[in-house]
Amino acid sequence: MTSQLCHIxxxxxxxxxxxxAHRLHHLAHEGRVETVTVAVADxxxxxxxxVTDQGTECAIALPRDTRLFDGAVLLLEDDRAIVVKxxxxxxxxxxxxEGFALELGxxxxxxxxxxxxxxxxxxxxxxxxxxxxxxxxxxxxxAGRVTLVDG
Amino acid sequence: xxKGAARVGIGGPVGSGKTALLEALIPRLKARGVDxxxxxxxxxxxxxxxxxxxxxxxxPSRVLAVEAGACPHTVIREDPTLNMEAADSLDxxxxxxxxxxxxxxxxxxxxxxxxxxxxxxxxxxxxxxGDDIPRKRGPGILQCDLLVINKVDLHEHVGxxxxxxxxxxxxxxxxxxxxxxxxxxxxxxxxxxDAICHAVLFQDA
Numbered sequence: 296m297t298s299q300l301c302h303i304x305x306x307x308x309x310x311x312x313x314x315x316a317h318r319l320h321h322l323a324h325e326g327r328v329e330t331v332t333v334a335v336a337d338x339x340x341x342x343x344x345x346v347t348d349q350g351t352e353c354a355i356a357l358p359r360d361t362r363l364f365d366g367a368v369l370l371l372e373d374d375r376a377i378v379v380k381x382x383x384x385x386x387x388x389x390x391x392x393e394g395f396a397l398e399l400g401x402x403x404x405x406x407x408x409x410x411x412x413x414x415x416x417x418x419x420x421x422x423x424x425x426x427x428x429x430x431x432x433x434x435x436x437x438a439g440r441v442t443l444v445d446g
Numbered sequence: 447x448x449k450g451a452a453r454v455g456i457g458g459p460v461g462s463g464k465t466a467l468l469e470a471l472i473p474r475l476k477a478r479g480v481d482x483x484x485x486x487x488x489x490x491x492x493x494x495x496x497x498x499x500x501x502x503x504x505x506p507s508r509v510l511a512v513e514a515g516a517c518p519h520t521v522i523r524e525d526p527t528l529n530m531e532a533a534d535s536l537d538x539x540x541x542x543x544x545x546x547x548x549x550x551x552x553x554x555x556x557x558x559x560x561x562x563x564x565x566x567x568x569x570x571x572x573x574x575x576g577d578d579i580p581r582k583r584g585p586g587i588l589q590c591d592l593l594v595i596n597k598v599d600l601h602e603h604v605g606x607x608x609x610x611x612x613x614x615x616x617x618x619x620x621x622x623x624x625x626x627x628x629x630x631x632x633x634x635x636x637x638x639x640d641a642i643c644h645a646v647l648f649q650d651a
Contacts, residue, residue, distance in 0.1 A: 300648060304449060339561035342452050342646045354648040356449045359534075407523075407556065407585065423588055 300354045301377070303369045310366040310378050319368070319376055328376045331355075331369065335384040336422045338363050347377055385421040386411070387428055388444040395440045399432075406431060416444060450537040451483070451546045452646035455522060455559035455567030457586055460552030462572040463596035465494050466629040467638065468549055472503040474639045475545065480647065482545040483508040483536045485529060487518055489551055510536065518551030519558070526563035533563075544647060555584025565646045568638070572597040577606040580615035587615070592623050592641050599628045 308315050322328050329347035337343070341357045355369070365381035391399040399417055403410050408428070409420035419428055435441040456464050468484060475482055484504060486494035488511065495511035498504065510532045514521045521528050533546050548564060550557060559567040569590035571579050574597055580587055587593060593615060601608040608626075615624050623641060627634035636651075643649040 302648075337561070340565060341449065342565035344645060344648070356452075356648075358449050407558070427583065427588075 300352050301370065303353055303355045303357075303377070305357065306361055306363070307368040307371050309364070310368050315368055315371065318371060319378070322374075322376050327374055328378060330378055330380045332380045332382055333363055334382045335420070338381065351377065353377065385425070387419040387421055387425060389417045389419065389432070390415065390442045390444050391417065392440045392442070395435070399435070399441055402432070448537075451481075451533075451540075451543040452566070453533055453546045453548060453564045454642055454646060455548045455550065455564035456570060457522065457550040457553060457557050457559060457567060457590070458570035458594075459554060459572075459575060462552070462570045462575065463627075463629050464549050464552070464570050465497060467568075467570055467594065467596065467627065467635070468498065468547060469501055469503060470627075470629045470632050470635040471547070471639055471642075472498075474635060475642075476504075478639065478643065478649075478651075480545050480643070481540065481542050482547065483510070483540060483543055485510045485512060485532045485536070485546060485548045487512045487514050487521060487529070487549060487551040489514055489516075489518065494549060508536070508540070514551050518553045519556070522548070522550050522563060523558055523560045526560045529563055545642070553586075555579070555582060555586050557584075557586045558589050566591045566642065568592045568594055570594045570596055573601045573606045573608060573611065574604045576604075577601075577608070577611035577614075580611060580618055583618050588618060591645065592625060592638070593619060594625050594627055594634075594638060596627045596629055598626045598633070599631070 310316060310319055319328055329349045329351055331345045331347050331353060341359060343355055345353045345355060363379055367379040370377035403417060411418040432441050458464050484498060488494055490513055492511035495509050498509050499506045512521060512528045512532055529548055536546055537543060567590050569586040598608060625634050625637045629635060640651050
């Protein structure tokens with residue numbers, strides 16, 4: 296099993312770089328560009344196993360100062376390439392009622408949620424099933440102190 | 447910068463058996479030829495590091511201690527710089543090093559490791575803490591790469607329904623791996639070593 300592993304120890308570059316893009320374009324025409332999908336929450340990982348969309352098992356061990364990104368080229372051979380695709384990040388968009396923003400911010404920090412702010416809304420990164428986030432603010436949703444926007 | 451040794455975190459509540467797991471893991475990993483070192487985290491002492499050094503499981507220079515000085519999760523998640531520096535120093539001191547095990551100080555169920563610090567992490571709970579622990583869905587239990595349920599030999603003595611505890615742990619972890627251990631006797635510890643070797647050393651037994 297180990298002998299079939301594709302060992303990857305560096306990022307060759309960004310698929311958008313002209314030199315790489317040209318070679319990848321040709322390989323893609325022949326269906327030889329494989330994709331490894333990495334969840335946003337897993338991007339900081341330096342060592343992990345992954346399987347490409349074409350079934351190649353990869354053993355990825357990157358230098359500590361390297362960070363994965365969407366479009367990172369991990370392998371580029373004459374007849375094959377492997378490129379990273381970052382999974383989409385889902386966000387919960389929450390609107391606090393007037394006077395409740397501070398408390399909602401405190402709650403999110405206390406629960407160690409990853410958040411962003413936009414137009415008076417709190418965006419919470421969905422790293423575990425969304426029901427688990429909603430369960431934590433159930434009372435506030437019911438009382439109208441927080442509103443879930445867009446679903 | 448080189449890729450250095452793989453870094454594996456071991457977290458979990460106070461008294462769940464993190465240090466006992468380390469004591470059981472070290473000889474098993476050494477027997478597999480893994481070149482390893484350990485970093486322990488304590489609140490204001492070097493107690494766990496001293497315990498490991500006294501046990502003579504590793505050369506004392508391969509056991510480093512980090513004093514958290516505050517809530518233990520702050521130095522494995524919010525600002526893991528002290529642990530990263532300790533791990534970097536082990537990489538420099540031992541060029542062939544393959545694995546660094548980083549034991550967190552005892553914490554609560556919300557404790558998690560930053561993936562900037564570790565490549566893979568375990569969360570250790572024990573049956574004596576109560577069979578409702580998995581049901582409480584703490585981030586440590588949900589997000590760890592491997593959940594270890596320790597002291598399974600005690601379940602009858604503390605009135606714990608172990609099969610139910612396991613079923614609930616499986617349900618909240620949506621199929622992610624769980625290992626039952628009795629670290630004092632070594633039961634299940636080989637499975638933990640297998641999981642670490644497979645995941646970050648890319649070695650299978």
